[in-house]
Each structure stands twice: as C-alpha cells, then as structure tokens.
Amino acid sequence: DVKVTQSSRYLVKRTGEKVFLECVQDMDHENMFWYRQDPGLGLRLIYFSYDVKMKEKGDIPEGYSVSREKKERFSLILESASTNQTSMYLCASSLSGSPLHFGNGTRLTVT
Amino acid sequence: KNEVEQSPQNLTAQEGEFITINCSYSVGISALHWLQQHPGGGIVSLFMLSSGKKKHGRLIATINIQEKHSSLHITASHPRDSAVYICAVRRGNKLVFGAGTILRVKS
Numbered sequence: 001d002v003k004v005t006q007s008s009r010y011l012v013k014r015t016g017e018k019v020f021l022e023c024v025q026d027m028d029h030e031n032m033f034w035y036r037q038d039p040g041l042g043l044r045l046i047y048f049s050y051d052v053k054m055k056e057k058g059d060i061p062e063g064y065s066v067s068r069e070k071k072e073r074f075s076l077i078l079e080s081a082s083t084n085q086t087s088m089y090l091c092a093s094s095l096s097g098s099p100l101h102f103g104n105g106t107r108l109t110v111t
Numbered sequence: 112k113n114e115v116e117q118s119p120q121n122l123t124a125q126e127g128e129f130i131t132i133n134c135s136y137s138v139g140i141s142a143l144h145w146l147q148q149h150p151g152g153g154i155v156s157l158f159m160l161s162s163g164k165k166k167h168g169r170l171i172a173t174i175n176i177q178e179k180h181s182s183l184h185i186t187a188s189h190p191r192d193s194a195v196y197i198c199a200v201r202r203g204n205k206l207v208f209g210a211g212t213i214l215r216v217k218s
Contacts, residue, residue: 031204042197042210050204058205090154099144099156100206 003027006091006103013110019078021106023091029101031094032074034058034066036087037105043090049074050096081110114138117198117209124216130185132212134198137179144206145172145183146197154197157183188216 007022025032031050035043035058045058047066055066063085067075074093078085086109092100118133134143145157158165158172160181165172169188174181185192193216198209 040210043199043206043208045205048205092154096204097142099159100146100154101156102154104151104153 004091004093004101004103006089006106008106009104011106011108013078013081013108015082015110017078017081017110019081019108019110021076021078021089021091021108023074023076023093023103024072025074025093025101026072027093027101028071029093029095030071031096032068033092033094033100034064034074034076035090035092036060037090038087046076081108083110086110113209114207115198115200115209117196117212119212120210121213122215124188124214126189126216126218128188128216130188130192130214130216132183132196132198132214134181134183134209135179136181136198136200136207138200138202138207140200140202142201143174143181144199144201145181146199148195148197148211150194157196185214190216190218192216 004025013019033048034046037043044060049055049068065077089106091103094100116135142161144159148154169186171184195211197211199206
C-alpha cells in the first residue's frame with residue numbers, strides 16, 4: 001500500500017514565521033503535489049513536481065515555494081506566514097496517469 | 112462558472128437509500144476521478160474513469176464523455192458512507208477539483 005506521510009497533523013505558527021511542511025512517499029512516484037483546501041473552494045493546487053529538482057507552479061503559488069531534492073520528499077515552504085495562509089494542506093503523489101494518493105493533511109493556523 | 116460543478120452540495124439520506132451525486136465539467140478531459148474524504152482530512156481515491164462505468168462494492172461510477180457528466184451512486188447506503196465526495200477532472204498533468212458534496216447518512 002502506498003503511504004504518503006505529512007510530518008504534522010496540526011501546526012500553529014505566528015505571522016511572519018518561516019514554515020516548512022514536509023511530505024514523504026514510499027512508492028517511488030515521480031509526481032508529487034501540494035494542495036490547500038478551504039471551505040467552499042475545494043482543493044486548489046499550489047505547486048507540483050514531476051521529477052527530482054523539478055517544480056511547476058499550480059493555480060495559487062503566491063507566498064509559497066517548494067523543494068524536491070530527493071524523489072520521495074516534497075517540501076512546501078511558507079517564506080513569511082500570513083493569516084490568509086491558515087488552511088488545510090494536503091500532499092499527494094502518483095505515477096503518471098494513475099490515481100493520486102493523499103497524505104492525511106496538515107491543518108495550519110497562522111495567528 | 113467553475114470548470115467542475117458538483118450537485119448537490121449537501122445531501123442527507125436515510126440508511127439503506129440509493130444515493131446519486133453528480134459532476135459536470137466544461138473542458139476536455141483525459142480522465143475523471145471520484146474521491147472520498149472522511150472527517151479528519153484523509154482523502155481516498157475511489158475511481159478513475161475515462162469511459163463507461165466502474166463498480167466497487169456498493170459504489171458505482173459512470174461517465175458520459177459527450178455530455179461531460181459523471182455520476183457516483185451508492186447503493187444500500189450506510190452511516191459509514193458519511194463523508195465528502197469530490198469529483199476531479201484530469202487536464203494534462205493537473206487535476207481540477209469540484210467543491211465536494213457533503214453526504215450524511217442517518218441510521
């Protein structure tokens with residue numbers, strides 16, 4: 001079974017802090033994704049990566065950056081957290097053309 | 112107008128009822144996904160389909176490419192089916208998601 005592990009379930013940070021959200025998958029998937037989920041808006045793609053050291057902007061990349069130094073790990077970075085980045089963050093991975101496998105999510109609160 | 116529209120937004124059913132959730136999309140796609148999200152956040156992929164019909168246990172998913180429409184059916188619904196059901200369409204290497212349908216099945 002594919003396992004996608006997000007490092008934290010709940011996180012509380014202060015405005016202006018640098019925040020790292022980590023995601024690790026154990027099935028050698030080339031594609032990895034970061035989404036945020038907000039009520040009424042559904043899942044929105046922040047960034048994705050289809051190979052090590054490759055990254056592509058999604059629909060809402062502003063205020064975020066990503067890092068993929070190893071195939072199994074995809075990190076989401078909030079350079080200077082703001083209150084409008086309070087959200088549920090979901091990581092996913094997949095092989096090309098195959099279903100996504102999601103992590104359990106990180107609920108981030110920025111105060 | 113969103114590229115992916117789901118209906119209804121909220122659905123309450125009695126245990127045992129037959130349930131249908133609908134998804135319409137406005138763009139060309141290569142595949143459509145149905146996902147399930149339980150309280151607590153975890154999302155599970157239920158189906159990925161590009162034509163016809165798929166069945167898994169009490170769940171059935173259909174897609175009509177010409178009409179740009181898909182349905183998810185749950186037969187003999189049970190309280191453990193209570194969850195958010197999300198439709199997503201694949202365009203290139205990205206998924207576009209609907210806002211989800213919140214299903215509550217009462218015993």
